[in-house]
Amino acid sequence: MTDIDDTDEVLGAVSTAVLAVTRHLSVAEVLEVIVRSARRLLGARYAALGIPDDEGGFAEFIADGVSDRQRERIGPLPRQHGMLAALLRGGETIRVPDIQADPRFGWWPKAHPVMSGFLGVPIVDGDDVVGIVFLANKISGSEFDERDERILTLFAAHAAIALANARLYERSLELSVVEERNRLARELHDVVAQQLFSLRLTARSAAALLETRPAEAARLLERVEELSGTAIDELRSVIVELRPAELDSSGLVDTVRKFVELAGRTHGVTTEFSAEGELLLSRAGEVEVLRMVQEAVHNALRHARADLVTVALRGGESIVMTVGDNGEGFDPQSGTPRGLGLLSMTERTERLGGRIDIDARPGEGTTVTVTIPCEQPTARQASIEGES
Template sequence: MPTVPSDHRHAGSPPTDRIPVGPPPDGTLPACEPCLAGIEAVSQALLAMSRHLEVREVLRRITASARRLLGAEYAALGVPDDHGGFAQFVVDGVTDEQWRAIGPLPRQHGVLAAMFHETGAVRLDDVRTAPAFGGWPDAHPELGAFLGMPIVDPDHAEDEPAVLGVIYLANKHGGGGFTDHDEELLRILAAHAALALSNARLYERSRELTLAGERARIAHDLHDAVSQKLFSLRLTAKAAAKLVDRDPARAREELAEVARLAAEAADELRSVVVELRPAALEEDGLSATLASQVQVLDRAHAADIAFAADRVRALPQAQEAALLRVAQEALHNALRHSGARRVTVTLAGTPARGAVLRISDNGRGFDPESVRRAGRHLGLVSMRDRAAAVGGRLTLDSAPGKGTVVEMEVPGA
């Protein structure tokens, strides 16, 4: 596959396409509107990348920024795995319908694979003429002009560059090929993209370690506090049972001790649960935290679990915590008790600057009144209490064979 050296001039590209480096010999700095426009565009792209810390969102921002910055019709970013495929592959300029029609993620072959072994840009007038070109699926868009740029790990040894991913651009708007100027802009963007991607990975790893440490601490607290009280409670209850016939007065004393221990255990458990509020809620906000938790549950359970958010503003801290807890409780019920094959979580802003949380499933459903009479609450009392405590309202709609919908609305600030 032909590789374009960084100092080559593409056929038809005048020398002025190169971005000037340093001041002119006479020391003056003439106005250069195209240069200023390019700097501003790069700045906007970098700001868009820096606002996000989750890897998937950073990849999307890099891809969209590269396409807009260089005026390309299509853009993609591939991150390699260790098995000849892509760990992640993000596209921009292709609709969801087109992407579904194209089919499974591409393997590392042809031009895509060759780019993972390049340390510099690859620029082609027509990608279809490249020796490594291997065609594409029937539904794939027709690509012509091509520019690829590796994202190189900035912390890797200089003599052993490690490619974190590759940005692919195709079909310059207005026709023609990509220029030296385009290549330099994309090189700058790729260098900053490497930092953004590395930071996002470190951030996610840090969060994983924080969560693991928090789980260990909570397990320790549960063992030291709650489990010991439950053990004492069980022994006391057994003693009361043996005393019921021969010493009723002593049995009543033991039962009073059972009640006391149970109340203490409930308080201990409640304090641990309160501490479970993830730090991510304060750092990332409710939408991102819910999306992350739904993603984890979707991987862990057979049911298909989806999340969507629409026009959600930042809410008071107490309301976000209550909404998160209600979502967790409703998801727990849906996944453990309903037999649902699909669970959908939506979070939408309201005109009054509040929010509505909705958790729906296609499970077996139940009769809420029968559950209430049987003394089985499925956390409904707790959910209603949480909603009321922050000025919100919780409703539940369910019937046998009809699935369940839990909805909570809060007024916002």
């Protein structure tokens, strides 16, 4: 890295990056931040981080410095061979001025970028090599030196901790989801199922008495109406718990603002947020818009390699959500880019009766615009009454 000469300052930057990755929600996001930070901190043209699988390949392989189009031309994920295998099996750092001149070098696909200087470090957890991180081609043209090696080794040590923390977090999240599903299932069984069972018995009794004792049947039918209303209320109370609590405490605008700010800090990119006008949305509509913002922002951060992401919400005759980035973009004629999640956003937009537009150009970023109708007074009032 050419513009940071003081070791303490470099190590501080490494620690800041590692602290940021521990706040991510998935192992994949952790890997992306690690490899991107490593490349920037040490001034390399290419960087990659791989987590091996048990079948001679890689369960995760995150590369930085290679465009999506070039990655598609390269082909499938690499196998555990050549220098990658040496890192995984030897468990020692490898630093060479020319990777192709090293006898451990194997081969790479035709579309693979040409690499010369190479610095690779195993990611070790106890006695196990759980991954590798490597850099290639110093941008300055110089070779990787001992200082680079020390810093990347420190980064790899922190990466092992970050990976362990992320996996523990994902596991705890999975357990929480299972526990919540079980709780909701018990709630539905203990409350709603009992109400429906009583409703069914009362309806059968009313049907049996309809011809011989119509007055008694009428009374039971009133009871059926009462029980059905209670069951609906109980079911609604369970469903409401699936709504993000922050939407009720802070509202849609503040919830989106906090999310955008946190995403920027976590990924180390600049984010901008703006909102204007009244956003007339039902409770369900607010959840859908929030999820679409999260999806679009995550796509920009994970796949577009953007350093600026903007989010805007605008109310009025219709509600417009816009998420833009200055990343790599893509050619719409070549098909949907990997990881865009367009289907999910399209389905959410259709549920709200709106439309989604994608404006993308190679090298010029991507803008996602979702336009949905705001609630008409009658529909809005019906929504409010249904939630009360």
